[in-house]
Amino acid sequence: MTRTPRDLTVMFQGRLQAFRCDLAFTVPGHGVTALTGPSGCGKTTILRAIAGLHRFDNGFCALGDEVWQKPGVFVPPHRRSVGYVFQEPSLLPHLSVRQNLLYGARARAGMPTLEEITSVLGLAGLLHRRPTGLSGGEQQRVAIGRALLAAPAFLLLDEPVSALDRDRKNTVVSFLKRLPIPILYVSHDSDEILEISSEIIRFVDGFVIRAGRSGPDATRICQQPEDRSGHWGERRHG
Amino acid sequence: MQSLPPDIWQAAWLTVRLAATATLFLLAISLPLAHWLARGASLWKDAIFTAVSLPIVLPPSVLGYYLLLLLGPSGPGGWLARVSGAGQTLAFTFWGLVLGSVLYSLPFAVQPIHNAFEAIGPRPLEVAAMLRASPWRAFWTVAVPLAWPGILSGAILGFAHTVGEFGIVLMIGGDIPGRTRVLSVALYDYVENSQWREANIIAEGMVIFSFAIIFLMSLLRRRIGRYR
Numbered sequence: 001m002t003r004t005p006r007d008l009t010v011m012f013q014g015r016l017q018a019f020r021c022d023l024a025f026t027v028p029g030h031g032v033t034a035l036t037g038p039s040g041c042g043k044t045t046i047l048r049a050i051a052g053l054h055r056f057d058n059g060f061c062a063l064g065d066e067v068w069q070k071p072g073v074f075v076p077p078h079r080r081s082v083g084y085v086f087q088e089p090s091l092l093p094h095l096s097v098r099q100n101l102l103y104g105a106r107a108r109a110g111m112p113t114l115e116e117i118t119s120v121l122g123l124a125g126l127l128h129r130r131p132t133g134l135s136g137g138e139q140q141r142v143a144i145g146r147a148l149l150a151a152p153a154f155l156l157l158d159e160p161v162s163a164l165d166r167d168r169k170n171t172v173v174s175f176l177k178r179l180p181i182p183i184l185y186v187s188h189d190s191d192e193i194l195e196i197s198s199e200i201i202r203f204v205d206g207f208v209i210r211a212g213r214s215g216p217d218a219t220r221i222c223q224q225p226e227d228r229s230g231h232w233g234e235r236r237h238g
Numbered sequence: 239m240q241s242l243p244p245d246i247w248q249a250a251w252l253t254v255r256l257a258a259t260a261t262l263f264l265l266a267i268s269l270p271l272a273h274w275l276a277r278g279a280s281l282w283k284d285a286i287f288t289a290v291s292l293p294i295v296l297p298p299s300v301l302g303y304y305l306l307l308l309l310g311p312s313g314p315g316g317w318l319a320r321v322s323g324a325g326q327t328l329a330f331t332f333w334g335l336v337l338g339s340v341l342y343s344l345p346f347a348v349q350p351i352h353n354a355f356e357a358i359g360p361r362p363l364e365v366a367a368m369l370r371a372s373p374w375r376a377f378w379t380v381a382v383p384l385a386w387p388g389i390l391s392g393a394i395l396g397f398a399h400t401v402g403e404f405g406i407v408l409m410i411g412g413d414i415p416g417r418t419r420v421l422s423v424a425l426y427d428y429v430e431n432s433q434w435r436e437a438n439i440i441a442e443g444m445v446i447f448s449f450a451i452i453f454l455m456s457l458l459r460r461r462i463g464r465y466r
Contacts, residue, residue, distance in 0.1 A: 083368060
């Protein structure tokens with residue numbers, strides 16, 4: 001596999017409360033990579049560890065040559081150029097939709113502007129509303145727009161379209177696919193994953209069991225932990 | 239209505255000045271302290287929280303006693319007074335009273351603010367961090383606005399509690415008109431001297447003030463759940 005400068009390299013080992021994990025994988029520096037596995041297997045924990053919101057004592061995490069975590073180094077979350085759409089939209093309740101969108105806004109070439117975000121995500125009529133009055137789907141769209149306007153170099157999405165209706169889901173998914181930044185996308189909806197991702201990482205109970213290209217020419221890109229055969233369960237051959 | 243004796247006005251003005259000054263210091267200390275205490279738990283934090291809460295159960299005279307040692311001529315306060323040319327001691331001064339009031343009212347300011355920060359939960363601050371806000375910016379633009387009813391409660395309680403203190407003022411303040419003679423001490427004096435009319439005025443004023451404060455607090459408490 002050829003490494004581009006913006007690959008995300010992740011290695012986490014150890015315990016976080018009840019969650020035990022031993023994994024290593026690389027997320028390519030372009031396109032959408034899906035992260036999947038049964039619920040409770042630790043997908044969200046891994047996203048949080050990449051973002052710097054959780055800390056595995058034994059870990060390595062780097063975006064290209066920008067090292068976020070290695071022994072003796074832990075870059076705090078706000079200094080990592082990563083965007084994160086949480087599973088719950090988590091809008092800031094004291095700010096209007098517009099203020100939420102602009103909270104971290106910054107310009108980056110190729111990234112959508114407030115006008116584009118507002119029109120693609122259908123937020124025009126909501127800008128002056130408060131988050132508390134919005135539906136789940138509306139909140140989710142604001143959360144996606146807010147993360148994009150902060151112009152991160154890498155985007156973590158945790159079930160970002162789960163509350164959207166089918167039409168809206170399609171629009172948002174194709175919009176996300178066209179973004180110029182790499183995305184790590186957590187979902188357990190296999191149709192959604194096949195639709196959006198060019199790469200799939202699958203894990204069970206904190207261990208990567210398969211990482212490969214989605215579609216018929218799947219190749220393994222990640223070493224499987226050798227003594228974890230009991231966890232490989234649902235291994236897929238493409 | 240008969241006019242108020244001037245020394246009641248003097249005591250009332252001093253009381254307000256003391257409580258307002260103490261409240262400013264209380265906020266400056268309580269905001270960072272409560273925020274720190276609300277983020278994650280450790281034995282160390284529990285110990286600090288306990289120490290801050292001590293004035294709730296300690297007799298004010300105990301606190302006053304230690305402050306007297308601290309502020310008196312042979313303590314660090316006496317040294318500070320000599321160095322700054324303020325005399326021999328910080329006891330029996332306005333600033334001595336401010337220090338005593340801040341320590342004594344600290345738990346009453348810290349607890350509601352702590353509860354408010356805790357009720358926000360970690361998520362809004364994580365959101366701010368993911369939008370690359372520094373902890374400083376996240377504190378002022380997310381934590382404080384979301385916790386403001388609790389912060390206001392803390393400020394009001396701290397102010398009211400300072401107005402209501404007695405034992406500690408008597409220990410470290412003495413009873414110097416215009417400098418350390420606050421309303422609660424003045425009331426005590428009037429009773430000692432059988433000046434019942436003046437005593438009545440102060441006592442009634444205090445009851446009305448306390449009622450208004452607690453009423454205001456319960457109105458505020460209703461607003462705390464606003465975002466949930």
